[in-house]
Amino acid sequence: MAMIGVFQGLRAIGQKEGLLGYYKGNGAMMARIFPYAAIQFMSYEQYKKLLKSYFNGRESPVHRLLAGSLAGVTCVTFTYPLDLVRARLAFQVSENRYTGIAHAFRTIYAEEGGLRAMFSGFRPTIYGMIPYAGLSFFTNETLKAFFLENMTSITTKPVHKRDGTAPDPTLRELTYTTNLLCGGIAGGVAQTFAYPFDVVRRRMQLNRGLPDGQATSTIRTLVYILRHDGFFRGWYRGMSLNYMRVVPQAAVSFTTYEFLKRMLQIEDRSIVKVG
Known part of the structure; x- marks a missing residue:
């Protein structure tokens, strides 16, 4: 099924498979995202403290860049088979295998x-996750620090007190x-740098890497895609x-x-004192 663009693809899926076609593999995605996110954020904080x-x-x-990259590698290592299964379920088009x-x-x-076989495409996933997770955490925290320091009046609000008393006007978050x-900016920046590895990962997960069906090398697949497409x-x-x-x-x-x-008050909030 040829898909010329985003909206053409969405329309084609709807016509062929109905509303449920948009949610193929969503069960595996949900099963994966809980441990994935938990491990990623937990390990990021731990790596940051360690560094x-x-x-x-x-x-x-x-430190933010390295901690983010290490956290990304950690969570992918523990949850990758679920990502593989999610991709297989999502891309069943001609037959429901x-x-x-x-x-x-x-x-x-x-x-x-x-x-x-459960780790097919694992290597390009790691290659892509290193810049993706590193840049996403780095960009997010760098932007937050910038807004706290330079645009306090329009990007912050008074710190809310849990005991119901009036907030301290000099403390803002x-x-x-x-x-x-x-x-959102962090996700977009990180994905821009890591996306080619995501393309390779999908090809290897779906056994569609190279004409002979054997995408055993990340570099080989990247070169093939560049030359032909x-x-x-x-x-x-x-x-x-x-x-x-x-x-x-x-x-x-x-x-x-x-x-x-x-x-949950699990750590000090990112706040700034004004006035």
């Missing part, structure tokens, strides 16, 4: 090489709108749709994390 301890308690943008998550696991394991903006139509094919997915996803993810930290 700070090696530099006498000082934090720099480099898999009837569900458990059936997909059993079929891939039995017919494609056991445990190794970022608004949720600002957090959404920071998270070009830079934009190859490495960045489908990028517009991916922005539509990643930007709001990252915005909501980072903002929800900040909201939960404030609600």
Whole structure:
């Protein structure tokens, strides 16, 4: 099925498979996203503390970048088989080979090489996750720090007190709108740099890497795509749709994390004193 663009593709899926076609693989996505997000944010905070301890308690943008990359690698390592199954379920078009998550696991394991098959495409995923997670955390925290220091009057609000007393007018925190903006920009910037590896990952997960069906090398697949499809139509094919997915996803993810930290009071909030 040829898909010329985003809206043509959405229309074609709706006509062929109905409303449920848009949610193929969503069960596997939900099963994956809970441990994925939990491990990613937890490990990011731990890596950041660990890196700070090696530099006498000082934090720099480099620490955010490294901690984000390490957190990304950690969460992908633990949740990758679920991502593979989600991709297989989502891209069933001509035939429904898999009837569900458990059936997909059993079929891939039995017919494609056991445990190794469950990690098909793992290497390009790691290559892409290093810049993606690193840049997303780095960009998000850098933007938050910038807004706190330079645009306090329009990007912050008085710190809300849980005991119901009046807020201290000299203490302000970022608004949720600002957090959404920071998270969305972070997701877009990170995805721009990591997207070619995402293309390779999908090809390898779906056994569509190279003409012989064996995408055993990330570099080999990248070179093949560049030579046959070009830079934009190859490495960045489908990028517009991916922005539509990643930007709001990252915005909501980072903002929800900040909201939960404030609600649970698990650490000091990012606040600034004015006046």
